[in-house]
Amino acid sequence: MTAEPGLHTPLCDLLGCRYPILQAGMGGVARAELVSAVSDAGGYGFLGMVREQPEVISREIDAVRERTDQPFGANLIPAATDRSLLDEELAVCFEKRVHSMCFFWDVDQNVVMRAKRARCLVLYQVGSVEAAVAAERAGADIIIGQGFEAGGHVRGVVSSLVLLPQLVEAVSIPVVASGGFASGEGLVAALALGAQGIHCGTVFLATEESFAHEFHKRRVVAASSEDTVYTDLFAINWPPESPVRVIRNSITEDKSVKLRGNDPGNLPREMIAEEDGRPIYKFSTDSPLRSTRGNLEALPAFAGQVAGLIASVPKAADLIAEMAQSAARALDRLKAIRTV
């Protein structure tokens, strides 16, 4: 119990957080600094650990725990990770007794089963009713439903407004809304549609604590909703037919490329940046991080359509407090509506 303004759904009890506001586990961007700030402020953070080495995962988990005693999870992408690395990643998460795992893209029954055996909560992010049903059947505890307006990798084609009620109807476990959410008003809209909380990427990318490069944060702040592009041009490192939403840049505006139907295997390998000594190629899925050097403009600036709602780069705690307050105000506004 707390005297601060809160907004309590059963999901909060399940995750052990004060607000039903989840921070998406963005690869590279969501490291200990962001995750600890989010969980400590009453949200629920996920370390974005896709294709990270086990030592990095171990270090980041420890670093979150040094900063907060609140629960948090780790995000992995089975479909985009070599099986042997995935095994090592899972092993370190389980060994460190991570509170939850969030998986995305294809529903992988095997990883769900392993996480459940390790007594982890399992959240599965999906983009369709069919995948939600498969994830529940595989043993997931919570479905994250991602709408087409989302940033980063986009799994489905249906907008959140339309997808969410279908997911809520189709599964019996809690559904969290993702894609199109960056505000307290959006949280209340999600609750109206039957979701129990929201899962936000873009708005947390544009916080002080995120590990995104300042250039990427500034692009999110400057972008309108219409500035985002749905494309599979940024394809290297992921399976074919893995579209993303990014802010338009010199690559998406190049008239010699096609926005859809690219095969990662056929895209030329041209090094245009480097990150911690690792080469980054044109058309790769690596977004510009604090530690990236090179042609940042040509890298994917992942962002959802909510970029048009984002006007500053706050501290994560201030963002969460503002979201909780605006949600409470929106609820008060709805409570005043005469229904008889």
Place this chain on the structure above:
Amino acid sequence: MTAEPGLHTPLCDLLGCRYPILQAGMGGVARAELVSAVSDAGGYGFLGMVREQPEVISREIDAVRERTDQPFGANLIPAATDRSLLDEELAVCFEKRVHSMCFFWDVDQNVVMRAKRARCLVLYQVGSVEAAVAAERAGADIIIGQGFEAGGHVRGVVSSLVLLPQLVEAVSIPVVASGGFASGEGLVAALALGAQGIHCGTVFLATEESFAHEFHKRRVVAASSEDTVYTDLFAINWPPESPVRVIRNSITEDKSVKLRGNDPGNLPREMIAEEDGRPIYKFSTDSPLRSTRGNLEALPAFAGQVAGLIASVPKAADLIAEMAQSAARALDRLKAIRTV
């Protein structure tokens, strides 16, 4: 005042309706039978009169008034109508003292001014913040904000969830939500985002009273959200670059066509159906009506992504009552959320 379950917003006072539920003025589909049923049941109907002859408009207005004394409006599309016909259409609407005009596509200052001079309420449906500001400046009384998930002609590229709060912020007149709405839960989500009501096409197309062909209604009931396609293939009768959302059919699935970038002027003229003695060509924007004969499958079956939420073809009054009740239940559910 009424003892029936209601859901009152200031928009209801402005429009003189019981529920903030507007039925979109779908061309061909929204005739007197549907409009009178909607307005009589407490919603607000629009006659879909795009490119209709003045005699038809006059007849339909009279027919609504024979069936109900509740207010309703007429929908015209200035950008898709020859100027001389548009002048005649406006003249008959004003002469008949239609309660409101709903316009769509490009913001046409001149028609707004004329409608205001005729003491009509003006609603303008837009797909972007820029167009909403232009419509308010032109004198519109109400903005209808259309999200990308909408059926029929789709003006913008931003989802309703993301577009609506931006419109509410940008204009000082009421905003109504369109695209992705077919339920009471959706109505409450729209209210949470700051809209004052919803404007629904697809769900009213699939009612007994709509003039859509039974074939079209059955396609809406059978379709999943993923079955809708965003394309400008159905282009004849409208300006170039006028994309629509339809249910996939033999035309959209034909591998020899391209879904985007078609020019109406370059599409071949092949008659594939007829409607009231008028030829209907392949690639035209005419959807199958009760009175259409020919290759119905090849005509555009307009539908929004909400098609995936629609499972039956009810009477319009039953649909509105169900939407009002589910909205009241959703509000009650939100009222129970602990906010401190």
